[in-house]
Amino acid sequence: MDWQGLFEPHHVVENVIRASAIYVLFVVLLRVLPNRKSGSVGPSDLVVVVLLATAVSGALFRDVSSITDAVVMIGTIVAWSIALDAVGARVPAIQRLTRSEPVEVVRDGEIVGRNLRREFMTDEELRAQLRLQGVESEREVSHAYVEHDGRVSVIRKAPPPQPRAGKAGVYR
Numbered sequence: 614m615d616w617q618g619l620f621e622p623h624h625v626v627e628n629v630i631r632a633s634a635i636y637v638l639f640v641v642l643l644r645v646l647p648n649r650k651s652g653s654v655g656p657s658d659l660v661v662v663v664l665l666a667t668a669v670s671g672a673l674f675r676d677v678s679s680i681t682d683a684v685v686m687i688g689t690i691v692a693w694s695i696a697l698d699a700v701g702a703r704v705p706a707i708q709r710l711t712r713s714e715p716v717e718v719v720r721d722g723e724i725v726g727r728n729l730r731r732e733f734m735t736d737e738e739l740r741a742q743l744r745l746q747g748v749e750s751e752r753e754v755s756h757a758y759v760e761h762d763g764r765v766s767v768i769r770k771a772p773p774p775q776p777r778a779g780k781a782g783v784y785r
Contacts, residue, residue: 622681632689636664640697640711664690712761719743719757722770732759743767 639660665687701708718729718739729739740751742765748754756768 622685624682625685628682628685629689632664632686633693636660636690636693639664661690661694715758715760715766717756717758718765719751719754719767721756722752722754724751728759734759739765 697707697711701711716728716732718725718732718734724736724739729736739757743749743751743754743757746765746767748767748769751757753769754767755770758766760766
């Protein structure tokens with residue numbers, strides 16, 4: 614076994630450029646995909662998980678020259694993730710590039726079919742998401758949105774006002 618070669622870094626700059634290019638490609642790809650395709654994991658988290666798994670598998674199966682090369686790639690991926698999250702939290706333009714806006718799929722109790730189709734979601738899938746939040750029908754919903762991470766957020770309609778009881782149970 615070549616112990617020195619196992620830990621000796623090879624092509625560090627190339628590995629940083631490769632990991633950076635793939636990271637940016639994944640972020641752009643997930644930005645243009647419909648929100649629901651990423652499930653309940655945020656798109657940036659999904660990018661990191663996929664890329665880290667790929668980098669680690671390369672090290673495990675000897676596709677990279679050394680363990681140090683894999684560490685450089687993993688460090689680059691994590692650094693990009695942290696940097697984009699930190700900058701995106703302070704610079705709205707960056708956040709708009711990395712996160713999609715919520716898509717309204719229910720408005721005033723009516724399903725917005727065009728937006729639902731744009732998210733590649735069926736009426737039944739939407740109704741299942743509403744049921745998971747304790748909503749029996751879209752008619753109970755003021756607004757529902759597919760968020761950037763694929764979850765559906767629901768704003769219920771306000772319940773009708775209840776009459777107040779007067780003296781001796783007489784209603785006013």
